[in-house]
Every structure is written in structure tokens, then in C-alpha cells.
Amino acid sequence: MPGYRYKILDPSGNVTALVIGLVHDADARRAIQDAILAKHPDVEQVGFVNAAFGAPQLFMTGGEFCGNAARAAAWHYLDGMRGEIQIWVSGAGEEIRAGVNKAGMAWTSAPVRSDLMGNVRRIVEGIYFVKMDGMCHFVVAQRQSEEYLKGLDADSEEDKERLKDAARKLMDRHGLGERPACGVVFCESVLDMVKIHPCVFINSAGTAFYEMACGSGSVAVGLASAYLRGQSVALPVLQPSDKVIDMSITVEGGRVLGAVISGEVAGSGEILEVEVHA
Numbered sequence: 001m002p003g004y005r006y007k008i009l010d011p012s013g014n015v016t017a018l019v020i021g022l023v024h025d026a027d028a029r030r031a032i033q034d035a036i037l038a039k040h041p042d043v044e045q046v047g048f049v050n051a052a053f054g055a056p057q058l059f060m061t062g063g064e065f066c067g068n069a070a071r072a073a074a075w076h077y078l079d080g081m082r083g084e085i086q087i088w089v090s091g092a093g094e095e096i097r098a099g100v101n102k103a104g105m106a107w108t109s110a111p112v113r114s115d116l117m118g119n120v121r122r123i124v125e126g127i128y129f130v131k132m133d134g135m136c137h138f139v140v141a142q143r144q145s146e147e148y149l150k151g152l153d154a155d156s157e158e159d160k161e162r163l164k165d166a167a168r169k170l171m172d173r174h175g176l177g178e179r180p181a182c183g184v185v186f187c188e189s190v191l192d193m194v195k196i197h198p199c200v201f202i203n204s205a206g207t208a209f210y211e212m213a214c215g216s217g218s219v220a221v222g223l224a225s226a227y228l229r230g231q232s233v234a235l236p237v238l239q240p241s242d243k244v245i246d247m248s249i250t251v252e253g254g255r256v257l258g259a260v261i262s263g264e265v266a267g268s269g270e271i272l273e274v275e276v277h278a
Contacts, residue, residue: 007269062204
């Protein structure tokens with residue numbers, strides 16, 4: 001395989017590599033991803049961008065939907081300047097809106113179902129299954145998360161592995177461990193904010209991360225909250241990176257009219273290159 005050009009952006013701590021140009025072969029995407037991950041241990045996901053034909057596009061290595069990568073792609077396409085675009089993102093059934101607002105925050109809509117009850121299902125007390133196009137999550141409420149988060153040191157690789165193992169067992173227990181893309185979002189309260197601890201498994205890409213920030217996980221927490229309250233929700237969601245992703249779910253008459261996340265994106269935009277050998 002030839003060399004591939006890419007840039008690294010940091011949406012709220014969820015460090016993302018964007019490869020310039022779409023790659024349609026899944027095995028080739030995974031080989032490129034693995035080469036980048038080996039070169040940059042802080043990168044948590046790899047997407048492929050292209051605007052040569054029609055709408056701007058973002059295709060993740062595993063074909064999943066990723067909210068933070070969508071925000072990073074919007075930042076890339078707009079070169080960090082204020083504006084709005086329509087972008088085709090893997091996992092979503094149609095183009096979504098994304099952009100950079102006047103405060104310099106990158107934002108994106110999320111592909112959620114209009115039926116609120118169709119997005120969220122109660123599994124057991126305090127654990128909710130949230131499904132959106134291209135991604136799903138278990139949201140574990142604060143009280144039920146306590147046993148998992150007790151003594152957690154987010155800087156400890158051993159502790160992160162322990163939490164990922166618990167998350168995998170939870171998914172397997174409910175028959176969801178083999179989905180192409182699924183995660184578990186453990187919640188706690190910090191400084192009057194919801195803080196999340198997301199463990200994300202993209203089986204189609206062969207990756208498993210305790211992510212330092214999770215856009216789709218933040219949406220999932222919002223959808224679970226809207227489900228419980230039966231109304232719109234707007235919350236700042238504290239990430240493991242200690243950055244905040246602002247999340248809003250708009251509900252009217254039991255229907256979800258929209259889901260949006262926003263937050264900072266950092267990075268120089270320097271173009272890098274990686275050689276990938278077959």
C-alpha cells in the first residue's frame with residue numbers, strides 16, 4: 001500500500017486522525033488505522049475524509065457513527081472558521097448538519113430516531129440501552145456506576161482495562177457484545193455536572209478504548225435523561241479529559257426533534273504521512 005496523508009485533531013480529548021481521501025476497502029482502512037495508532041498512542045480513532053464529490057464526507061474505519069470525529073471533520077472542512085455544512089457520515093442514514101459556531105466551538109447533530117421511546121430501552125433499574133444510527137450505548141446511572149468506578153484512576157492503564165472488562169461483560173450479559181459498534185457509559189456527579197466514563201468497542205475496526213471523550217456517549221446520556229424526564233434536556237457533560245461537551249436534546253410531544261453536541265477542537269492541522277505495508 002502507498003503512503004497516506006492525515007492530520008490529527010483533538011475534539012475535547014478524543015484525539016482523532018483524519019486521513020485525507022476515502023478508502024473503500026475495509027481491510028485497507030483497518031491497516032491504515034493500525035499503522036496510525038502504532039505511531040500515535042494518544043489517537044483513539046481514525047476517520048477518512050473527502051470532499052471531491054458532492055457533500056463533504058467522513059467514513060470511520062469501522063463504518064460507525066462518531067460524534068467527535070464528525071465535529072473534527074467539520075473543523076477540518078471549515079478550516080476552523082465559523083460556518084455550517086451538510087456532511088455525510090458513516091453510520092448515519094442521511095446527511096447531518098455540522099459546523100463551527102461564533103464562539104469557535106465545533107458542533108454536530110446526531111442521527112437519532114424521532115420516536116423518543118424508540119431510542120431508549122430500560123434494561124434493569126439504572127441501566128438503559130440507547131440506540132442511534134451507527135452506534136449504541138448502555139448508559140449506567142450514577143448509583144449503579146458506583147461499584148464500577150470505585151477507586152478508578154483514569155491515568156492508570158490497569159484501571160482502564162478493568163473498567164473495559166466490566167463493560168464488555170455487561171454487554172455480553174445482554175447479548176450485545178458482538179455488535180459492530182457499541183459502548184458502555186458509566187456516569188457520576190462531579191461539581192454538579194454529569195461526568196461520563198465511556199468504554200467504546202468498535203468491533204468492526206478491532207478497537208476497544210476507555211475514551212478520553214465521547215460524543216455519541218454524551219448524546220446517549222442526553223437521550224436517557226430525556227426519556228426519564230419526558231422533555232428536552234440541555235447539559236454540560238464532563239469528559240474524562242476534564243473537557244466539557246455541551247449536549248442538547250430537543251423533545252416535543254414525545255418526539256425527538258434534534259440532538260446536538262458542541263465543544264472545542266484543538267490541533268495544528270499539520271499534514272502527516274504514514275506508510276502502510278500489505
